[in-house]
Amino acid sequence: MKLSSYFLPVLKETPSDAEIISHKYMLRSGMIKQSSSGIYSWLPLGLKVLKKIENIVREEQDIAGVNEILMPTIQPADLWKESERYEDYGKEMLRINDRQNREMLYGPTNEEQITDIFRSSIKSYKELPQLLYHIQWKFRDELRPRFGVMRGREFLMKDAYSFDIDSISSEESYNRFFICYLKTFERLGLKAIPMAADTGPIGGDLSHEFIIISQTGESDIYFDERILKEGDQINKIDYSEDLASHVNKFKSYYSASDDKFNREKFDEIVDRKYQMHSKGIEVGHIFNFGTKYSKIMKANVLDSDGVEKSVHMGSYGIGISRLVGAIIESSHDENGIIWPEVVAPFKIGLVNLKPKDEKVTKVANELYLLLNKNYEVLYDDKKDNPGVKFSRIDLIGIPHQIIIGSKASSENVVEYKNRKTSATELIKISNLSNFIDKLNT
RNA sequence: CGGGGCGUAGCGCAGUCUGGUAGCGCAUCUGGUUUGGGACCAGAGGGUCGCAAGUUCGAAUCUUGCCGCCCCGACCA
Numbered sequence: 001m002k003l004s005s006y007f008l009p010v011l012k013e014t015p016s017d018a019e020i021i022s023h024k025y026m027l028r029s030g031m032i033k034q035s036s037s038g039i040y041s042w043l044p045l046g047l048k049v050l051k052k053i054e055n056i057v058r059e060e061q062d063i064a065g066v067n068e069i070l071m072p073t074i075q076p077a078d079l080w081k082e083s084e085r086y087e088d089y090g091k092e093m094l095r096i097n098d099r100q101n102r103e104m105l106y107g108p109t110n111e112e113q114i115t116d117i118f119r120s121s122i123k124s125y126k127e128l129p130q131l132l133y134h135i136q137w138k139f140r141d142e143l144r145p146r147f148g149v150m151r152g153r154e155f156l157m158k159d160a161y162s163f164d165i166d167s168i169s170s171e172e173s174y175n176r177f178f179i180c181y182l183k184t185f186e187r188l189g190l191k192a193i194p195m196a197a198d199t200g201p202i203g204g205d206l207s208h209e210f211i212i213i214s215q216t217g218e219s220d221i222y223f224d225e226r227i228l229k230e231g232d233q234i235n236k237i238d239y240s241e242d243l244a245s246h247v248n249k250f251k252s253y254y255s256a257s258d259d260k261f262n263r264e265k266f267d268e269i270v271d272r273k274y275q276m277h278s279k280g281i282e283v284g285h286i287f288n289f290g291t292k293y294s295k296i297m298k299a300n301v302l303d304s305d306g307v308e309k310s311v312h313m314g315s316y317g318i319g320i321s322r323l324v325g326a327i328i329e330s331s332h333d334e335n336g337i338i339w340p341e342v343v344a345p346f347k348i349g350l351v352n353l354k355p356k357d358e359k360v361t362k363v364a365n366e367l368y369l370l371l372n373k374n375y376e377v378l379y380d381d382k383k384d385n386p387g388v389k390f391s392r393i394d395l396i397g398i399p400h401q402i403i404i405g406s407k408a409s410s411e412n413v414v415e416y417k418n419r420k421t422s423a424t425e426l427i428k429i430s431n432l433s434n435f436i437d438k439l440n441t
Numbered sequence: 442c443g444g445g446g447c448g449u450a451g452c453g454c455a456g457u458c459u460g461g462u463a464g465c466g467c468a469u470c471u472g473g474u475u476u477g478g479g480a481c482c483a484g485a486g487g488g489u490c491g492c493a494a495g496u497u498c499g500a501a502u503c504u505u506g507c508c509g510c511c512c513c514g515a516c517c518a
Contacts, residue, residue: 012467012479013453017511037510092517109518143442143516157518209518218517285518319518353477387478394478405477415477 001346002368003380007044009033010392020216022328023148025337029396031324038145038153045396046324048345050156053323054135056187056342057158064180064239066131066160071113073137077103079112082297092140106139111293111315114161118311119299125165128301128311129173133160135320147216150281150325160316165303167290170312174206174288175243177316178250181210181284182234188323189340190330191231192283193223195255209257210284214329217279222266223255225276257282281326288314337397338420346378348436349398351390355383359409363429367404367414370433394419400439402432 009030017034018024026032031046042050058068074096080086094106107113114132122130135158145153162173178194185192190212197209211221230249237246254269256262257280266275291310293299300308331338339345348371352364361381368379378398380389393401403415407426414432417424427435 009451011452015452016447016454019512034510138518140517144512144514146512151517155518159518282518317518322518356476385476385478385480387476387480390478392479403477 001376001378003378003382006378008396009043010395018148020147020150020329021332022150022216022325025328025332025395025397026148026325029337032149038142038151040149040152040154045345049324049339049343050321052343052345053188053327054156054158054320057184057318057320058135060180060184060187061133061158061160063183064131064176066133066180069117069132069134071107071110071117071134071136073107073139074104075107075110075113077105079116079297080105083112083115083293084296085112092142094139094141107136108138108140109315109317110134110136110159111161111313112297115293115297115299115313118161118163119294119297122163122311123301125301125303125309128163128165129169130163131160131173131176133158133316148325149321150216150329151218152321155319156321158318158320162314162316163294163299163311164313165301165309165311167312170288170290170314171206172243174286174314175247176239177286177314178208178247179234179237179239179243181286181316181318182231182250183237184318185210185212185283186231186234187342188327189342190283190323190327191228193221193227193255193280194250195221195223195257196251196260197257197285198259206288208286209282210286211257211280211282212326212330213278214281214326215279216329217281219280219282220258220261220277221255221280222257222261222275222277224253224270224274226274227253227255281322281329282319283323283326284316284318286314286316288312332397335391336395339397339399341399344376344397344399346376346398347400348375348377349380349393349396349401350377351380351393351401351403353386353389353403353405355381357406357409360404360406363408363414364404367402367429367432371402371436375436400436402427 011028014024015027018027026046029045030043032040032042035041077086093108096104096106098104118130135156137154138157139154142151142153145151160177162170164170164173182192192210192212194208194210197207211219227250254266290312294310294313299311301311303309327340327343328337331340350364350368350371352361354360368377371377380393397419399419401417401419403417407413408429412429413426414429415424416427
């Protein structure tokens, strides 16, 4: 992509609305534009990152054997009246009347909808378990939206739902998602700690939050620091293994966010030298809530003994739009964002420092065509001063920078700069392709 | 929802106390000089001062009402 034809409205000054780093950098790098409180438009750079995260989450769901569907954003109130949550959910739920004055709502979550889909077609234990997910925009009319996309009213969420014949099988599904979540967050370059959590309005008795450590997080977290080590081998776990034993290892370490935290228990179980207390960002939450919805909504199947039973359900969320902010919170410096390679909007930032020098520009154009065949390249071909170019390419956080200056035509070398380490080296142009290929491994 | 703050050009702000018809920096446009870390000179364009009503000869400024946005707290992926 040539920068001269890319919509990238970067800001030199920080908009006064932003408080935390990720919000500031997302606005300054032209990723998002606020529409109203807690509601944002996603501009090209931001959308690219959002899609990358979405795709990684999707791939990991698919690997775990979950089926993707897509449910609507607008739901009929009737379903929620059936589950008796229509009144309970309160003002967080955006209620709408259509032209026939039917009561509708913009979905804050989809338990009712999925249960309705399930019950209309699955009738036998032989068809269980069923694991379904979708990635869709949600709306929760928060009392106070804040921190940009970290706590918006409209947000993109992956939510999955499991349906099992009994609580034992249901817990196996729960464990599957537990492992899946650890794998997903690891792929995103995040260290997510599973923590015992309250089940809140969704209900049930088994629940974990997945929280990444960050000073700007909204949750207070307490944990045994040895749990951090436990995640190291997570990518090696195969779903055919005994997942419960892996999950139990994590559960064996004390970890809790503020509402479940118990000081006495913490001191009793965890040696003082392993005790950790921090702030964290909740990026995922899983619930096992048994028959709470299936009973009231009559989602029943026939068991092998011919008796009709309510299915045991779980729901599993990942805040995809929130993850964009969360990743920035955990990966930035004073010059801007530092994207982990897997979610970076572009892999290579190709910067022509001498756009008015014909020879240098010729080299730059050729390198762009060459590299663009195999990599996502943002080519800064604009006629700005070098300083502007350097600060802009740093701000938007592209992991690898290729700086093309006068030496490109006089000595046939360009400069490589690693955004994360700031390390630079001169590369012969004839060798550049090779050099970049090696970065990829 | 309680407490606090803000709304003036695309962005960041001054001007409001003490009323006299709007200004600064950045950005944008034109010309020129620059070109390895947010350049310089000269010129130009851009604002019904959030909206409405009121007070006044006269309102960005005073009064009242409304709207929007942010921060702290209580609640949530």
